[in-house]
Structure formats: C-alpha cells, structure tokens
C-alpha cells in the first residue's frame with residue numbers, strides 16, 4: 001500500500017467500544033431484489049457477501065418496520081418475527097466476510113408506491129410530495145404514530161435476535177421520519193407538530209424507543225446510528241438551520257454515529273445559514289466532538305477519500321462506488337488504487353455480482369451511475 005493512504009486503514013473505535021477495522025463503510029442501498037414473500041433472496045446474499053470483505057461496516061438496504069411503510073418493490077421485510085431467519089441470513093453473510101452488519105430500519109411514509117400498501121399511503125399530514133401525480137397521504141392518528149414508534153423498536157429487537165451488530169435509523173431522503181421533521185409534510189398541531197420542537201418529537205421518540213429496546217435485549221456493544229438529509233429543496237422545507245437544531249438534539253442522545261445523506265460530500269448549504277463551507281464541514285464542527293459523523297457522496301478515488309478524511313470526518317461511506325467496484329477498498333490496500341473502476345461497464349453484471357432488478361435499474365436510469 002502507498003503509505004499516504006494509511007489514514008483510510010486506521011481502525012476506529014466507536015463510543016460503545018466496538019472497533020471498525022478501517023474508515024470505509026458500505027452505504028445503505030436498496031436493491032429491489034428480495035423474494036416475492038419479502039425474504040432476502042440468494043442474489044442479495046451473494047451481492048452483499050461480495051462487498052463485505054474490504055469495508056469495516058456494511059449498512060444494509062432499508063427494511064420496513066410497518067407493513068404500510070414498504071417503500072420499494074423487492075424490499076425485504078422486517079416487520080414480523082417470521083422474517084428473523086431471512087434477516088439472519090443477511091447478517092451472517094456480511095459478518096462472515098469480516099464487516100460489522102448494520103440493519104437500516106425505515107418507514108416510507110408518503111413516498112411509498114400505493115400498490116405496495118393497498119393504497120393506504122400515510123404521513124404526518126395529508127400533504128402530497130411535490131411532483132406530478134403524487135398520492136395524497138392519509139394523516140396518521142396519534143395512536144398510529146405511537147404504534148409506528150413501537151414498530152421501530154420491534155424491528156430493532158429482530159435485528160438483535162438476527163445477529164446484527166447494530167441498526168441505522170433511516171431519518172433521511174424524505175421518508176417518514178424526515179416527513180415528521182419537515183415543515184413541508186408536517187402541518188399537525190398536536191404534540192407531533194406545530195413548532196420546530198414538536199416536529200422533532202417523532203424522530204427523538206424513535207431514537208428513544210430503539211435505545212430502550214437495545215438496552216433491554218442487546219449488550220452494550222450494539223451500534224445505533226441515525227441517518228439524516230441536511231436540507232430540503234421545497235418551501236417550506238428543512239433548512240440548514242433546522243438541520244443544526246436536529247443534530248444538536250441528536251448529539252445529546254448518545255448515539256454511536258450520525259450519517260449525513262448526500263450525493264456530493266462537498267455540497268454547500270442552500271439556505272438557512274450564512275456559511276460558504278460545505279455542509280459536512282459545518283456539521284462536523286457542530287457535533288463531531290460529541291458523535292462520530294459518517295460522510296458520503298461521490299467519493300470515487302483513494303485521493304478523494306483521503307481529502308475527505310482530512311476534514312476530520314472519521315468515517316466515509318461508499319455507495320455507487322462499491323457497486324461499480326466491489327474491491328474498492330482492497331485495491332487501495334494492495335497498492336492498486338489506479339485500478340479502481342469508476343464507471344459502469346454494462347457487460348460486467350455477473351462479474352460484479354449485482355442482482356438483476358438492481359442492474360436493470362442502474363442501466364436504465366441515465367445519469368445515475370457514471371458510464372450510463
């Protein structure tokens with residue numbers, strides 16, 4: 001290995017004492033490839049096993065915690081105990097290759113395709129997402145809100161029973177948890193909405209529930225992370241100032257990490273604060289001394305990873321990059337960083353061990369992956 005890349009391979013110890021063998025993480029990525037009965041498929045197991053040897057930690061695709069939270073065709077289920085053997089297969093496949101296995105837990109809210117939930121699309125309020133033809137969601141009752149919070153806890157218990165090293169609470173990308181925090185989707189005036197503080201109540205209640213379940217069923221080494229998106233384009237919508245308020249509150253929750261969902265690691269704030277630095281640097285300065293931050297977004301090469309680590313962000317996630325090159329981390333370790341593949345080669349599906357539905361999505365979505 002070229003010694004200048006040694007920072008990428010420094011082990012990192014989380015607050016709970018768990019040590020990750022290096023600074024690279026596989027980002028959570030939906031693959032649309034589970035079985036018809038929502039169990040994890042053989043193709044998914046192979047896809048994860050192929051990508052779990054280099055990184056220190058793998059965050060799985062999201063799994064729904066409540067039946068009406070299923071957000072994608074071919075998403076595996078986590079809302080019932082009968083899924084425990086399926087969840088276990090995935091955890092084992094990841095851990096056997098040497099990475100920590102983290103289950104991403106989720107509810108899609110107003111973004112679920114209606115046909116996956118018998119038309120019962122729900123959200124904080126009955127406000128559709130922006131865009132043509134988006135369904136008008138049904139506003140959740142207070143009782144339903146409380147039930148979904150418990151569902152996040154129940155799926156955490158299943159993750160523990162299935163052998164995961166931790167869970168990541170999916171509070172990003174415009175799904176239900178973010179819908180409660182957003183002034184666009186949350187127009188409630190009960191204790192779950194009406195002011196910035198009240199819009200925080202649902203995310204924080206989910207965190208508290210997940211933590212209390214982990215305290216009951218797992219040992220202290222169970223990892224709990226939280227993923228969020230720093231801003232929303234809509235008006236009204238989450239601003240950078242709102243995000244700082246959210247992460248101040250999250251950083252008091254003794255989480256093991258915060259994961260900033262971005263397509264570009266270096267993107268800058270849209271509005272809300274007067275600061276020209278990148279969002280990730282602002283976030284790291286604000287909470288980095290309390291809770292480790294994971295950065296992500298178009299980190300394509302060894303030099304780009306090194307530059308990103310120089311900001312002080314301790315952990316970096318690879319999304320599309322580790323689909324395009326499952327040996328991304330190993331190539332740097334072996335001094336072959338110039339051989340990292342940074343474009344999709346449309347002839348290499350089988351060599352790359354990518355399940356059909358994910359491959360079809362990749363090659364038919366222009367601009368999503370380099371080379372397509």
Ligand SMILES: Cc1cc2nc3c(=O)[nH]c(=O)nc-3n(C[C@H](O)[C@H](O)[C@H](O)COP(=O)(O)O)c2cc1C
Pocket residue numbers: 027028029030031060061062104170172173227261262263264296297298299317318319320321
């Ligand atoms: C195929 C695909 C599926 C994704 N699914 C999820 C998901 O289930 N949960 C999530 O939090 N982010 C998801 N993302 C976002 C990624 O985790 C990541 O933030 C994004 O791809 C930017 O990182 P990259 O530039 O390294 O790809 C997905 C991205 C891709 C490309």
